[in-house]
Amino acid sequence: MRRFDTIVTENRPVADGYRELRFAWPPDDGRRADDGRRADDGRNADDPAPGRFFTLRAGGRYDPALRRPFAFSDWRPSGGAGGGEAACVFQLRGRGTEHLAALRPGDRLDALGPLGRGFGKPPRGARPLLIAGGIGVGPMLYLAAALAADAAAGLCEAPILAVGARTAALVPVGLLPAGTAVCTDDGSAGFRGTVADWLASFDPGLPPAFYACGPAPMMAAVAAIATARRATYEAAVEQWMACGVGACAGCAVRLRSGDYAKACSDGPVLDGNKVDWEAMA
Amino acid sequence: MIDDRNLGVTIRGMTMPNPVGVASGAFGYGEEYEALVDLDALGAIYTKAVTPESRPGNPAPRLADTPAGMLNSIGLANPGLDAFVADKLPFLRGRRCSVVVNVAGKTEDDYLRVVERLDEEAGVDGYEINVSCPNVAHGGLAFGTDPAQVERLTRRLADARSKAPGRPIIVKLSPNVTDIAEIAKAAEVGGADALSCVNTLVGMVIDVKARRTVLAMGTGGLSGSAIRPVGVACVYKVSRAVSVPVIGLGGIASADDALQYLLAGAVAVQVGTALFSRPEAPLEVLDGVRAFMEREGVARVEDIRKLLR
Numbered sequence: 001m002r003r004f005d006t007i008v009t010e011n012r013p014v015a016d017g018y019r020e021l022r023f024a025w026p027p028d029d030g031r032r033a034d035d036g037r038r039a040d041d042g043r044n045a046d047d048p049a050p051g052r053f054f055t056l057r058a059g060g061r062y063d064p065a066l067r068r069p070f071a072f073s074d075w076r077p078s079g080g081a082g083g084g085e086a087a088c089v090f091q092l093r094g095r096g097t098e099h100l101a102a103l104r105p106g107d108r109l110d111a112l113g114p115l116g117r118g119f120g121k122p123p124r125g126a127r128p129l130l131i132a133g134g135i136g137v138g139p140m141l142y143l144a145a146a147l148a149a150d151a152a153a154g155l156c157e158a159p160i161l162a163v164g165a166r167t168a169a170l171v172p173v174g175l176l177p178a179g180t181a182v183c184t185d186d187g188s189a190g191f192r193g194t195v196a197d198w199l200a201s202f203d204p205g206l207p208p209a210f211y212a213c214g215p216a217p218m219m220a221a222v223a224a225i226a227t228a229r230r231a232t233y234e235a236a237v238e239q240w241m242a243c244g245v246g247a248c249a250g251c252a253v254r255l256r257s258g259d260y261a262k263a264c265s266d267g268p269v270l271d272g273n274k275v276d277w278e279a280m281a
Numbered sequence: 282m283i284d285d286r287n288l289g290v291t292i293r294g295m296t297m298p299n300p301v302g303v304a305s306g307a308f309g310y311g312e313e314y315e316a317l318v319d320l321d322a323l324g325a326i327y328t329k330a331v332t333p334e335s336r337p338g339n340p341a342p343r344l345a346d347t348p349a350g351m352l353n354s355i356g357l358a359n360p361g362l363d364a365f366v367a368d369k370l371p372f373l374r375g376r377r378c379s380v381v382v383n384v385a386g387k388t389e390d391d392y393l394r395v396v397e398r399l400d401e402e403a404g405v406d407g408y409e410i411n412v413s414c415p416n417v418a419h420g421g422l423a424f425g426t427d428p429a430q431v432e433r434l435t436r437r438l439a440d441a442r443s444k445a446p447g448r449p450i451i452v453k454l455s456p457n458v459t460d461i462a463e464i465a466k467a468a469e470v471g472g473a474d475a476l477s478c479v480n481t482l483v484g485m486v487i488d489v490k491a492r493r494t495v496l497a498m499g500t501g502g503l504s505g506s507a508i509r510p511v512g513v514a515c516v517y518k519v520s521r522a523v524s525v526p527v528i529g530l531g532g533i534a535s536a537d538d539a540l541q542y543l544l545a546g547a548v549a550v551q552v553g554t555a556l557f558s559r560p561e562a563p564l565e566v567l568d569g570v571r572a573f574m575e576r577e578g579v580a581r582v583e584d585i586r587k588l589l590r
Contacts, residue, residue: 001316003560062534062558063349065505094346112317112560240344242351242557245317247309247329249358250344260337260358265313279340 001046001245002028003112008103009085014172015165017092018135019101020073023109027083046082046114048075050143051236051269054086054113055244058096067112068096069241071139071213071268073175086111089138089172115244116268119143119211119234121156126209126232128159129202131195131222133214137163137172139236139268140213144177157206164195164218196221207231212272213238220277227273235272237280239263254279287581288571290324290549292526293474294447295406297379297549299324300582301539301567304530304553305383305409305453306330306355310369311376317560322567325379327477327551328369330411332385333394335361340497345486350505350532351554352484354498357385357411362395366402374404381451385411389424389434393441400444407448410438410473413455413480425455425480428467435471449474451528454519456508457483461515462522469523477528477551478519479512505554506532513541520546520586534562536569543570543585 010022028046048054055067070088077084090097103109119139122128128147132140140161147159162181165171168189171182182190183198191198196218208229212222213236226233242250246265253261254276261270288299302325308314311326320326338358345352360368365382373380382405386392392410399405412425412434424430431452438450452468454461456479465476481502486495494500512531520527526549529542534555542550555562570582579585 003317057558062506062555064346064558065349065351065554066344066346066557096346240342240346242344242353242554243307243309243313244557245309245313247313248307248353248557249329249338249355250353252338252341252343252355252358254341258337260341 001113001115003110006109006111008105008107008109010105011101011103014089014175016169018089018170018172019092020087020089020172020175021100021103022074022085022087023111025082025084025086025111027079027081048072048086048114049118050146051118051139051234052114052116053139053268054088054111054115055241056100057110058099064096066096066240066242067244068100069115069244069264071142071236072114073138073141074145075142089135089141089175091135112244116264117266119236119269121150122147122209123207123232125157125206127157127204127206129199129204129208129210130159130161131164131199131210131212131214131218132161133164133195133212133218134170136213136215136218136236136238137175138213140211141175143211148177160204162195162198162202164198164214194218194221196225199225210234210272212236216277216280219272219275219280223272223275223277233272234269235275236268237263237270237275238268287574290526290582292407292451293449295379295381295449297324298377299567300543300549300570301563302327302379302381302528302549302551303556303563304551305411306353307553307556310365310373312369312372314556314560319564321377322564323378324549324567325381325406325551326373326376327381327409328373328383330357330359330383330385331362331365331395332357332359333362333391335359335364342495342497343501345495345501347484347486347503347505348507350503350507351557352486352496352501352503353481354496354501356498362398366398370402370404379406380404381407381409383409383411383453389437392434393437396438397441400442400448405445405448407451408438409451409453409477410435411453411480413453413457425464426458428463431464432467432471435468435473439472451475451477453480454478454515455480456511456515456531462518465519465523469525473525475526475528476519476523477530479508479515479531482508482511504532506534506538508532509538509541513545516542516547517545526583533566534559536566536573539566539570540573540585543582544589546586548583
């Protein structure tokens with residue numbers, strides 16, 4: 001992980017109140033290339049694997065006091081040495097994201113990452129079912145692309161992405177890969193109903209492996225289905241964060257065991273069957 | 282040029298290589314920040330609180346964004362004394378910076394247990410006694426608001442030091458009291474070697490749309506730039522009420538912020554919340570303090586207070 005000053009390369013609306021922000025990720029200078037931790041798939045812990053995240057300073061130097069965390073929604077390496085272009089999808093929610101929305105290509109950006117633990121690989125022979133609700137679409141876009149590439153190389157089954165939103169205007173259609181199942185509560189696009197409703201009636205043809213990111217009720221619904229189907233469930237959680245590196249314990253997520261996981265360093269990808277989703281609601 | 286030796290700050294048997302430390306709770310046990318901060322350039326690491334038994338911490342959400350600050354209600358989440366010694370202390374041992382363990386508990390005996398056990402361990406340079414955490418029912422603030430209790434607890438801890446007599450007892454004060462000088466004097470009478478001030482201020486944020494408090498616990502501790510004037514005023518008052526050294530904290534993000542505390546009477550400072558925005562903040566603070574000393578011809582950090590007109 002590194003904190004660095006970089007440049008915005010693109011910032012555009014992708015749905016009503018949603019934007020995609022892209023920025024340059026400079027090559028590592030090599031001094032702290034490896035923080036000692038390894039991503040699940042064995043890659044260097046400084047690689048932006050799906051499910052991992054970065055934090056952005058969204059305003060003045062110390063106001064807001066808290067950086068804002070965002071999952072990688074895309075990653076395009078270029079030039080070697082860990083450099084490339086990173087992207088996130090964000091929703092305008094408050095003063096931090098309003099600041100980010102105003103950034104233009106060429107503007108300076110203060111980024112810190114990559115952080116956290118990303119998604120694991122699906123079990124052999126399982127169908128990866130990627131479920132996104134609302135702004136949870138960000139990490140699932142990058143995961144869908146990575147798993148599709150793995151599937152093309154014969155490393156796993158082809159993933160299926162389902163995206164849920166209240167209404168069609170909130171779906172970032174332009175970012176979705178072909179074949180995405182779109183679900184809207186009001187039926188204005190795709191399947192009418194929640195993404196959990198869609199999931200309950202969907203036959204993946206193979207034993208499923210669930211991946212999800214979204215609001216707590218959706219995550220709980222996926223947990224119920226994953227438990228019933230005895231499937232793995234990799235859940236990317238969202239929580240306010242302060243340090244982002246596992247130091248402050250501010251981003252606690254309650255587990256069914258009564259313990260707490262740190263979203264930033266134990267997660268953000270946790271075993272969705274172990275999270276106490278009711279406590280998150 | 283300021284000789285690095287002149288940046289040192291000695292409290293009892295502990296000499297911090299420079300006056301800028303990282304505040305308890307914000308920096309974990311050091312290891313978490315290793316990739317982002319040169320730990321050996323710091324003056325001191327004040328660890329996350331250690332209690333005798335592990336604590337899971339408070340229900341979530343534990344954080345809220347506030348104007349120029351934040352609220353936290355972590356609830357002293359920590360792995361407990363034994364796990365601290367086994368898993369966290371080895372990383373800290375032998376550091377160039379001082380290692381000050383922040384100690385918390387429900388009872389006086391809890392505090393005593395932590396200090397007595399750690400006295401047996403190498404790698405600890407001092408203790409910061411947390412009698413000011415606003416986030417747990419019995420975890421400190423109940424002690425920290427009563428002068429008689431602060432004096433008694435401090436005396437018991439100071440008297441218990443036999444195996445490691447050089448380690449200072451630093452009592453961390455709460456601003457959530459009517460007269461912080463009264464508590465400070467009680468700690469001094471009890472035998473405190475230094476005082477750190479201030480801990481967080483009690484605060485609350487309500488989500489109007491949801492019509493509920495943002496923090497699961499309702500209230501939390503306010504920190505960040507927003508509280509700096511409160512902290513500076515407390516240090517000014519406390520440093521004139523006691524003769525033991527005062528360590529200032531509360532909203533320090535820049536050298537100017539730190540110099541306000543040092544001019545107000547502190548001999549050292551801690552950077553906390555600013556780490557979350559810029560992990561390099563403490564080292565920027567140190568560079569600025571050093572530059573100030575060179576510019577003003579101040580030989581020692583503790584002489585900075587003499588410059589206040």
